[in-house]
Amino acid sequence: MLADINIALIVLRNVPFALFSLSPKAMQQDVAFTAKVRATIGDDADRVWFEDVLTATWPEIYAAEPSLIISRCKAQDHAVPPIVAELQKLKDTNPATFKKLGQRLKAAQILRPERFTNLAQLERVLSDSEAPANDPRPVVVIIGPITDWNGALDTIGAAVVAPYLEKYRVIYRDAAIDLQLVLQCEGATATTRADDIVLCGHGQEELLQLDARLGPDGSLDIGDAQLFARLGKCLKPGGKIALLSCSTGKGADTYVAKP
Numbered sequence: 001m002l003a004d005i006n007i008a009l010i011v012l013r014n015v016p017f018a019l020f021s022l023s024p025k026a027m028q029q030d031v032a033f034t035a036k037v038r039a040t041i042g043d044d045a046d047r048v049w050f051e052d053v054l055t056a057t058w059p060e061i062y063a064a065e066p067s068l069i070i071s072r073c074k075a076q077d078h079a080v081p082p083i084v085a086e087l088q089k090l091k092d093t094n095p096a097t098f099k100k101l102g103q104r105l106k107a108a109q110i111l112r113p114e115r116f117t118n119l120a121q122l123e124r125v126l127s128d129s130e131a132p133a134n135d136p137r138p139v140v141v142i143i144g145p146i147t148d149w150n151g152a153l154d155t156i157g158a159a160v161v162a163p164y165l166e167k168y169r170v171i172y173r174d175a176a177i178d179l180q181l182v183l184q185c186e187g188a189t190a191t192t193r194a195d196d197i198v199l200c201g202h203g204q205e206e207l208l209q210l211d212a213r214l215g216p217d218g219s220l221d222i223g224d225a226q227l228f229a230r231l232g233k234c235l236k237p238g239g240k241i242a243l244l245s246c247s248t249g250k251g252a253d254t255y256v257a258k259p
Contacts, residue, residue, distance in 0.1 A: 083122065107129075109184075142197075176210060197239070208221075208245050
């Protein structure tokens with residue numbers, strides 16, 4: 001029940017932040033979900049992303065390929081981040097390691113590596129995703145939408161990931177709809193429950209938006225009590241869920257932190 005979950009509603013005002021990832025095996029178990037997403041998103045630029053991810057057929061090189069990252073950034077009028085130059089250098093100087101990076105990104109379901117501050121930070125998050133269940137560090141699961149219409153989520157590495165790196169094992173995932181967000185959390189905490197869950201997206205007063213094109217399913221809102229209950233089961237006793245977006249929880253009789 002909602003009363004059993006400690007939820008901190010955090011309002012970020014004019015502060016760019018970000019994040020994202022997926023669980024193809026879980027998605028394939030829900031044929032209706034897959035069909036609905038494909039039917040809803042239409043033939044826009046992101047369609048192939050969803051189809052490739054949902055069917056687990058996207059090539060291992062896809063997420064890390066510098067030219068594709070540049071194309072994605074230009075298509076959405078986003079600045080090309082510094083990590084792209086590092087990825088290009090790695091591809092040119094050590095093709096085998098670059099190929100392995102693509103394989104690791106796919107295994108971790110990180111689709112947008114350009115949101116990390118640099119290759120070292122990305123490597124750290126990948127290592128955390130690969131860590132054994134007996135890793136003694138506290139765990140934070142960070143979930144964000146795959147798409148980002150205005151670039152507000154471009155700095156996930158600096159604004160959201162970096163503060164956790166000193167003490168936490170950081171597990172990062174992407175999601176397109178509310179159910180998928182929950183499935184990602186459940187998958188990430190299957191062996192070790194989280195101390196914190198951080199959910200990022202665009203926001204309105206009563207919801208956290210993952211993708212506006214997907215209607216009610218494209219957001220986590222105050223009517224999603226059952227989904228919040230499932231998220232609560234992903235937490236250790238005393239764990240917290242933080243909703244990071246602009247305006248989410250604004251005006252509510254709840255805890256709101258303003259940086």
